[in-house]
Amino acid sequence: MIEYVVRRILSGLIVLFLLSTFLFFVMRAVPGDVVRLQLADAGSVTDERMAEMEAELGLDRPALAQYASWLGGVVRGDLGDSLWERRPVTEMIIERFPVTFELAFLSIVVAVGLGIVTGVASAIRRGTVTDDGLRVASVLGLSVPNFFLALLMITSASVWFNWVAPLSYRRPWDDLGVNLQQMAMPAIALGVSVAAAIARLTRSSMLEVLGSDYIRTVRAKGASSRLVNYKHALRNSLIPILTLIGLQFGALLGGTVILESIFGLPGVGSMIFRAVEQRDYPVIQAGAILYGTIFVAVNIAVDITYGLIDPRIRRS
Amino acid sequence: MNTPTTPTDDLPSGSGPDRPPDTAADRSPAGGSTITEATEPGDGERQTPEQVALGRRQRFAESFRQFRSDHLMGFLFGIVILLLLLVAIAAPIIATHDPSAIPRPPQKLAPPSTDHFFGTDQLGRDIFSRVVYGARTSLIVATATVIISTILGTLLGAVSGYLGGWVDLVIQRIVDAVLSIPVLILALFIASLLGASITNVVLALSIIYIPRFSRIARGEMLRIRSAEYVTAAEALGAKPSRIIFKHGVPNLVAPIIVLASLTFGQAIVAEAALSFLGVGAPITEPSWGRMLSTSREFMTVAWWSVVFPGAALSLGVLAFNLFGDALRDHLDPKLVR
Numbered sequence: 034m035i036e037y038v039v040r041r042i043l044s045g046l047i048v049l050f051l052l053s054t055f056l057f058f059v060m061r062a063v064p065g066d067v068v069r070l071q072l073a074d075a076g077s078v079t080d081e082r083m084a085e086m087e088a089e090l091g092l093d094r095p096a097l098a099q100y101a102s103w104l105g106g107v108v109r110g111d112l113g114d115s116l117w118e119r120r121p122v123t124e125m126i127i128e129r130f131p132v133t134f135e136l137a138f139l140s141i142v143v144a145v146g147l148g149i150v151t152g153v154a155s156a157i158r159r160g161t162v163t164d165d166g167l168r169v170a171s172v173l174g175l176s177v178p179n180f181f182l183a184l185l186m187i188t189s190a191s192v193w194f195n196w197v198a199p200l201s202y203r204r205p206w207d208d209l210g211v212n213l214q215q216m217a218m219p220a221i222a223l224g225v226s227v228a229a230a231i232a233r234l235t236r237s238s239m240l241e242v243l244g245s246d247y248i249r250t251v252r253a254k255g256a257s258s259r260l261v262n263y264k265h266a267l268r269n270s271l272i273p274i275l276t277l278i279g280l281q282f283g284a285l286l287g288g289t290v291i292l293e294s295i296f297g298l299p300g301v302g303s304m305i306f307r308a309v310e311q312r313d314y315p316v317i318q319a320g321a322i323l324y325g326t327i328f329v330a331v332n333i334a335v336d337i338t339y340g341l342i343d344p345r346i347r348r349s
Numbered sequence: 350m351n352t353p354t355t356p357t358d359d360l361p362s363g364s365g366p367d368r369p370p371d372t373a374a375d376r377s378p379a380g381g382s383t384i385t386e387a388t389e390p391g392d393g394e395r396q397t398p399e400q401v402a403l404g405r406r407q408r409f410a411e412s413f414r415q416f417r418s419d420h421l422m423g424f425l426f427g428i429v430i431l432l433l434l435l436v437a438i439a440a441p442i443i444a445t446h447d448p449s450a451i452p453r454p455p456q457k458l459a460p461p462s463t464d465h466f467f468g469t470d471q472l473g474r475d476i477f478s479r480v481v482y483g484a485r486t487s488l489i490v491a492t493a494t495v496i497i498s499t500i501l502g503t504l505l506g507a508v509s510g511y512l513g514g515w516v517d518l519v520i521q522r523i524v525d526a527v528l529s530i531p532v533l534i535l536a537l538f539i540a541s542l543l544g545a546s547i548t549n550v551v552l553a554l555s556i557i558y559i560p561r562f563s564r565i566a567r568g569e570m571l572r573i574r575s576a577e578y579v580t581a582a583e584a585l586g587a588k589p590s591r592i593i594f595k596h597g598v599p600n601l602v603a604p605i606i607v608l609a610s611l612t613f614g615q616a617i618v619a620e621a622a623l624s625f626l627g628v629g630a631p632i633t634e635p636s637w638g639r640m641l642s643t644s645r646e647f648m649t650v651a652w653w654s655v656v657f658p659g660a661a662l663s664l665g666v667l668a669f670n671l672f673g674d675a676l677r678d679h680l681d682p683k684l685v686r
Contacts (some may be wrong), residue, residue: 044525045520049526056538140473176666181659287532287533290534306626309538317538
């Protein structure tokens, strides 16, 4: 088991290394220069100013030298400085990460809660109107893009209930009430599609387990249907659901970019979006590495949890 | 109104479950050729070509009937997909106004009426016509992306799986790297680096989706490589290229088609998301995603400017999801999602 985890982490590191190397060179190979953008922003673009600024930012050195010093920094935990804000990227991430983490966490809570409840309800009422209704709802939830759902939620809340989330962002430890009001809609909009995927999977794997021989045995022994449904069937259905959460986590992280922009949340997602527009290379690279790391880490965690839930996997 | 005959003629003969939905647009309604192409798997070399064609035709018709009766929902949404394709192709006929024309005097944010079915946007442009043309943008991007990533991804995976060794190792690490970063993030990077244009969106999305196809194709190829008929072919001295194309690829078709139809829906969402963020389709092309992002400031006063493009987008995704699901159950019930 330990050997397996170590191997996974090593291959994850290789993957992240490849990814960042790729981004490093691609971003420097493609036009749309950060220096030109900044000077245009300031008003005048002259050749002397450009050369001056390139030297200032260290962009005049050969790409390989830049790469070497960047990589050296990364190994020491220094992700470089933002070319626009002129301060360490690490600092920016530490500032903004809690927002994204809270959003991702809340939407996973929404997704798992809503998804499992819906899936179980659907499975134990198989073939009824409830089941049909819930299945239609899941398919819809899976198909409506999160940014459209977000717009619908904002519009209907403001038109029908005359409610608008407080505008300036508050941290949860400063004002939890305001914070949750601001987080509720993006978290739901982001969580719904994952919830729908979980509901569908829960339903099908519950049904599969409910049709198996050992469940028949448990029933024959006279166990109550509650015991059968929750203790035996649901627990055994959790493994595929866990895999699904690991896989869907990537979509969820991607969704933070668009939802943080819509709801004006100062998280890592909106930082990456702005950095991309401004060609702020170090920020983009750091963002990619951060999201890549989270995604890889979540999937390793999922694999480890498997072993804990199902001893058969641990042994093999 | 002479275009509608194309899809209706096409429907009973060709648009069955064995065919990727994306090719329906660019294929002529020559019934016979569609069937042969659809079930290409090159087996049974001892039969005459006519017998093969007949056998395929029967098997295909049988499979199609089965699909229609077992997966009515998927079948109906298959028709929805064809209708969307029809709308995209016949956009100039269906649209009631020029999608980019700003009338004088402009009727800004006019509610839905008999003149403007879906109302008008903040510049006074007709939303119905823009939604119709948006279908074109959306389906062109999705179709091109799916075709490119299916072909390249399958080839890459098949070659990688068959050859093994360091080629396989290198390709798989790259595949892992691409798969380990969230789709939208990577698409955002690539599309914004290249600039907003239809071609660049297709390029960005293809780079992202190729690894998925190659992973599936590689897995299947590993299985096929150890099959007895491949060992036999190798013993007879078949070249690697012959084994890959003659024995490998035809056996990969089922899982790849399923993945392609599901990727279609995802590509539609991804294009809309990129356009929403302003790095997708250029401003000159009506796109559902961009319509949503430009209208969002006005949505409380003009719900129609957000609801109709969003509904069109959701319908497109829904149709491909349900059709893809049904296709998966039909072609291989055991396939994992």
